[in-house]
Amino acid sequence: MLTHEVTNIRVRYYDTDQMGIVYYGNYAHFYEIGRVEALRHIGLSYKKMEEDGLSMPVYDLNSRFIRPAKYDDLLTIRVTIPQLPKTRLLFEYEIFNQTGQLLNTGQTTLVFVRTDTGRPCAAPPELVEATKPFFREGS
Numbered sequence: 001m002l003t004h005e006v007t008n009i010r011v012r013y014y015d016t017d018q019m020g021i022v023y024y025g026n027y028a029h030f031y032e033i034g035r036v037e038a039l040r041h042i043g044l045s046y047k048k049m050e051e052d053g054l055s056m057p058v059y060d061l062n063s064r065f066i067r068p069a070k071y072d073d074l075l076t077i078r079v080t081i082p083q084l085p086k087t088r089l090l091f092e093y094e095i096f097n098q099t100g101q102l103l104n105t106g107q108t109t110l111v112f113v114r115t116d117t118g119r120p121c122a123a124p125p126e127l128v129e130a131t132k133p134f135f136r137e138g139s
Contacts, residue, residue, distance in 0.1 A: 002081040002134035004038040009075040022069040027095070028061060031108055034077035035091045042130045053115045054124060059088065060109040067103045074098040084135055085123035087112055 015026045036046055049056065069075060078094040088111050095104040114121045 001083075002038070002042070002131055004034075004041045004079050006034050006037045006077045006079070007074075009033060009077060011069055011071055011073045011075060013071055015069075016071045020071040024063070024065065027063050027065075027104055027106060028058075028108075030075065030077055030095060030104075031061070031091070031093050031106055034079040034093055035108070035110075037077075038079040038081065038091070039127075044127060044130055049124065049127075050115070052124070054121070055113045055115050056089065056110040057113060058108050059111045061106070062108075063104060063106040065104055067097075067101055069095065069097060069103050075103075081131060081134070084131055085112075085127055087120055087122055089123065089127075 009030065011022055015022050015029075017023045039046065046056070074097070076096045078096070080092040080094075081090065082092055083090060088109050091108045091110070093104070093106040093108075094102060095106075097103055112121050112123055113119065
């Protein structure tokens, strides 16, 4: 299982509603920050994958709101890839505030799609190879 943390994400006024609480739709943005940085951490780039003719649209998104994130909080986004990618890539998220309180959990499933055909395809070999060291044999 691959786990990566992105720290010190400051909640901006822009992220909040009139009560100073992060608007629920912005959690998808935090998830994106986490997954992009998790892939960058293992040497991969969304931009490079797109240049190579691969897109990764979100197929499914789930979010659970436990406590509110507030204006000026410093967030930590913990991202986990719990299984080797195949034709889909699952990400799990935990978002904490600066005191370590768990605020939100979520999950997204992305699919691999060839940009030239618009058809689903297998995970790129470089992604599979980069994630393999984080999994035990047979998982």
